[in-house]
Amino acid sequence: MLATDEAATETLTDRVVREVKQRVAQRALTPGARLPSIRAFAAAMKVSKSTVVEAYDRLSAEGIITSRPGSGFYVDAPLAPLSLADLGPKLDQEVDPLWITRQALGRNPALLMPGCGWLPASWMPQDSLRRALRGLARGDALALTDYGTPQGLPALRQLLARRIAGQGIEATADQVILTESGTQALDLACRFLLEPGDTVLVDDPCYFNFHALLRAHRAKVVPVPYTAQGPDLDRFERALAEHRPRLYVTNAGIHNPTGATLSPIVAHRLLKLAERADLTIVEDDIFADFEDEASPRLAAFDGLQRVMSCGSFSKTLSAGLRCGYLVVKPAWIQGLTDLKVATSFGGAGLAAELVHAALTDGGYRRHVAALRSRLAKARAETSDKLRDLGVMPWLEPRAGMFLWCRLPGEIDAAAVARRALVDNVVLAPGNAFSLSQTARSHLRFNVAQCADPRIFAVLRKAIRAAA
Amino acid sequence: MLATDEAATETLTDRVVREVKQRVAQRALTPGARLPSIRAFAAAMKVSKSTVVEAYDRLSAEGIITSRPGSGFYVDAPLAPLSLADLGPKLDQEVDPLWITRQALGRNPALLMPGCGWLPASWMPQDSLRRALRGLARGDALALTDYGTPQGLPALRQLLARRIAGQGIEATADQVILTESGTQALDLACRFLLEPGDTVLVDDPCYFNFHALLRAHRAKVVPVPYTAQGPDLDRFERALAEHRPRLYVTNAGIHNPTGATLSPIVAHRLLKLAERADLTIVEDDIFADFEDEASPRLAAFDGLQRVMSCGSFSKTLSAGLRCGYLVVKPAWIQGLTDLKVATSFGGAGLAAELVHAALTDGGYRRHVAALRSRLAKARAETSDKLRDLGVMPWLEPRAGMFLWCRLPGEIDAAAVARRALVDNVVLAPGNAFSLSQTARSHLRFNVAQCADPRIFAVLRKAIRAAA
Structure with missing residues (x-):
């Protein structure tokens, strides 16, 4: 106003x-x-x-x-x-990714957060984490006090190489670099691959922090519409011809915010297009452990030639353990490691020890199995409650915590979000994820954060007011 | 060859x-x-x-x-x-900072490391750390599993504000931003303040990773000779006029590698020059806890107007706890926080909880007091042993772990380092720290890593061979 x-x-x-x-x-x-x-x-x-x-x-x-x-x-x-706020378009705070992130990270206990991107603390494997902390408290002094090695804890890199083998990605532990977070892994890939002014393709909609991160690299970001099977390949091909992008940044496995997964045929055709245009791809595999069965990975189809994979453990283990990773072809290891040491020095240190201990704890496997069932149940319940309000999921995701939904009657999601905020509910309106601003009537819901019935009462009221 | x-x-x-x-x-x-x-x-x-x-x-x-x-x-x-190795001058591996860092971080137990930049694990406050880990294992679930708040743990920021008040730097907890490491804090400052191609002044000699970090930002790096009281002000003034630098990056307190400290008069005159040239300064206060009494801080004299301070806890608490900080004027908080969230998302998370617990543990204060005495003793002993070999300290530092020394008879330190490496001793030759390559006969020694008598036997042999 x-x-x-x-x-x-x-x-x-x-x-x-x-x-x-x-x-x-x-x-x-x-x-x-x-x-x-x-x-x-x-x-x-x-x-x-x-x-x-x-x-x-x-x-x-x-x-x-x-x-x-x-x-x-x-x-x-x-x-x-450098001001990311000044570099981007001026947005109302309800659809401003920086504002939404600040609210979500703000730990204000008065706020309900159906729009946030992580699980409640009570859903996380606290016993495994507590055991890992106690184990480290009894452990080796070097692990407690020393910098990590340049690429990071060998035992964790070996474990990661085995984990990604289950997705069909063949890589040795030497091809894994530990970082201080999944976001830092992606940031490092951008430093390594981009020059200011380069063009980068992203999905429309996509995880909103991709926009902010790429803006920080002064990239020109071009959105490509996302379908239920992956990016719209005709539009992708046209964007390659028109913008000659250097890089494509996307999710592996479960797509954020839509919950869609890539089909094998789209993966295959996408890689053929990428090859012809000499495009590099970064695939963010942060939701890996939500899937019962791995959906197609570009990194697996491509054999890590023009695709690099990154991820972290923040969604299923702990967001407080700052530890991510990159998996890349051997030729890129040295350059990326030098760049990581120059800009952050360590290799995740003690967090890597804790992640390794927690992942190899027998409890983690049980936790993940229970989590998948619990999420499936929450998706079904939340989906029902939303449909009751006329809020329709775009698809029923195979896995994960997100439901990407359309409001009834083309209602403006930003208006609904503004109204809900008065009642202490922070929503995630579609245009925060859409660079083309074509998701005006969409909202992303996190089903694990939708247990409180007040959310739906507030939503009902906000929809009525905005209609 | x-x-x-x-x-x-x-x-x-x-x-x-x-x-x-x-x-x-x-x-x-x-x-x-x-x-x-x-x-x-x-x-x-x-x-x-x-x-x-x-x-x-x-x-x-x-x-x-x-x-x-x-x-x-x-x-x-x-x-x-992007290859840092290709961006810089081609150096022999013995004076190549990237190579030395890789060796030092490599945790090869066969190597002796008198050239490395940190204390042995046995010198670190393991009991405080183990108590902190056990405390967190019993603690709040949110601390275990959640992202940190955008600026980072309020209790640790409050503690930091009180700590730096002891150095005469007036700042509230709201002016402190936690980062994933001291290096990341500096990296964030560079992103915030620099454009590719900007000129940055550094000390000659200076901490070698400054060169790599600034290279990663495509800065033009200009070295200014360092004296026992701080930068050579005539040369500094000339560099301002000639190169119109955007930024000056230096150490607060104990200078790396020389062990010198800034005199009040140099601090005062330097700030007047900076003001006239509208120069911003980043002061890396990573050795803060080594000093018995705080030497002059530029950030204190300047009131955080054109100086920002950064640091971490890696030298006196644990290098494995990835947690650093920036202290800046209020106008810069929002922009830096947005940039941090975009590029690393978290705010040090669990590491911040552990740092806070360890710093407020009564044992930490005793540890630091004991550490200072132990370092003073090691400085005296190492200095004597080096003098016996004709290796002369440039000055006797007031505090800290470094001795910056000159070899007898203009011997080439790189040749000595190459020779010592055959016997598994990794030295730190002067030109790794000197952009002007004018520290050819210098070596930096870490007195805490010089307890093993084999180091001096190998050094004696290497000096003879190189003479």
Whole structure:
């Protein structure tokens, strides 16, 4: 509301001033850069030259630009610190991924979080974790106090190589690099593979932090519509031809937010397209342990030639144990390891020891089996309750915690989210996941966070109010 | 040796081919970029045009470049993955920071490590750590399994605010951001403040991983000589005028590798220069707990206006607990937190809980007091043993684990290091820390890793052989 009011009383000069300040904030204009000439900027902004003259005068008075007689105007402000908020489009807070993430991570006990992306603490394998902590407390001093080795704990890398073999990905422990988190693994892959300005394909919708992460790398992000079997291949092929992307970032296994899984035929055709366009793919396998049976992995079909796989243990073991991994072809190990050491030094350290202990604890296997059943039950129950409100799941996922749903009658999900927030319920509206902003009537629900009946009462009320 | 042999038999065409391949590896030439014309490249490389024609033919045959008739030659190879090794100067492995780090982190029990940058496991507060682990094993489920809050554990941030108050740095807990490591804190600061191509000042010598980290950010790194009281201010001022750097990265407290500490007058004058040049400073306070009494902090003098402070607990508590921090002015909190969440998501999680428990354990204070005495004793003993070999400390540090020493008679430290490696002793030759390569006869010793008498026997032998 505030933004609209401001815009209404904004003069043309204000608008030019704001535009220049925004370009400086986005680092599109860096210190010392020459501003467009008065004539050119007036034409571009569709204002008179005298308006630009007035705006440049004001910016000069504020010390943001300076004139050099006979040469033009130059940026005089210091480099703006990098602001992801300024780099992206301006969004209402209810669909702003940064805002939603901040709320979700904020641990405010008054809030209900059906939109968040993780399981409640009571669903996590606490006994395995407590045993792992006690074991480490009795264990080797080096494990307690030393930096990890550059690639990370060998025993955990061996275990990971065996785990991914179950998905058909053939890799040795030497091809695994431990990182400080799954997000850091993806970040490292981006550093390794991207130059600022490169184009990256993502699914539309996709996990919203992919947008923020890629923005931090100054990538140009191009969304490709996602179907129930994987990306829309015609659109994918067109995007390859049109944008010549360097990279495609997607989920392995269960797709976030839709809960869809890749079909073998789409996987195969996608890799043929990628090969022709010399495209590299990063497959984020963070939901691996939710699946009873592994769905097709691009990394398995491709043999880790142009696909790298990453993941972590935050969804089924503990999000507090900061430990992720990358699995890559041998030729990339040294470069990625050097880059990891340069930018974070350690190899997950003590967290890797704890993850290894917890994963090899007999209780973990039982935990995962119980978790899958519990999630299946919660998906069915939540799906029923949502359908009662006219909120329809796009598909019934094979596994996982997410239901991607459409509101009845094209209702605006952001309006519903805004309304629900008044009653302390944080929803995840579709457009937070959609770069094309075409998921206006969608919401993502986390079935493990939907046990509280208040959620559905608040949702019913919010839908009525927004309808 | 191999490199020299290769160079000796290299033809002029080989040289041109190698130069182009190197530019592609360094991403100085990216896919689709136009190569210099044959005439221009021949002039630049001081070879004949027919040599360049031959080289371009070979590169075309290898599929690295392609010709477009009438237009020139273009890079046809895919983007090279980012390689820190290719971005930096080619160094012998004994003075290559990446190689030394890999060895030091490799946990090879056969190697003695007087050159490494951390304390032996037996010097670390294992009892405090074991108690912290057992406490967490009994503790709250949320602490075990949940993501940290965006800025990180409030109790630890409060503790940090109180700790740095003891150094004269006034900041509230809200100005502290927890990160996954001290290196990650510095990395985050660089993302926030730098654009590729920006210039950064570092001390000469300085902690070698600063070079690798800044290279990963594509910064131009300019070294400024370091004196026993801090940076050489005349040279610093000249570097400001000549290079217009965006940032200066240095140590707070005890300088790595020299063991020097900043004098108040240098701190004051440095900040005046920084203000005039609008320079931002990151002060890495990783050795904070080694000091009996805090030496001047730039962040304290400046009031966190243009200085940000970072650090971790890896040197006096545990390197396996991946948890660092940044202390910054309020205006920068939101932007840095967004960037941290986008690129690593968590806020140190369980490691932050363990650090907090260990730091507030009564045993930690006693540990630190004992550690300082033990290091003082080890500094004196190691200094004596080194002097016996003619290896002279540059100064006697007030605190910490490092002795920065000069070999007798201008002997080449790299040759000594190469020789010592045969006997399983990994040294840290001066030029690994010196971007200007002016520390050819220096070595950094870690006095806590010098208890084994074999080190001095090997060193004596290596010095004789190199003399």
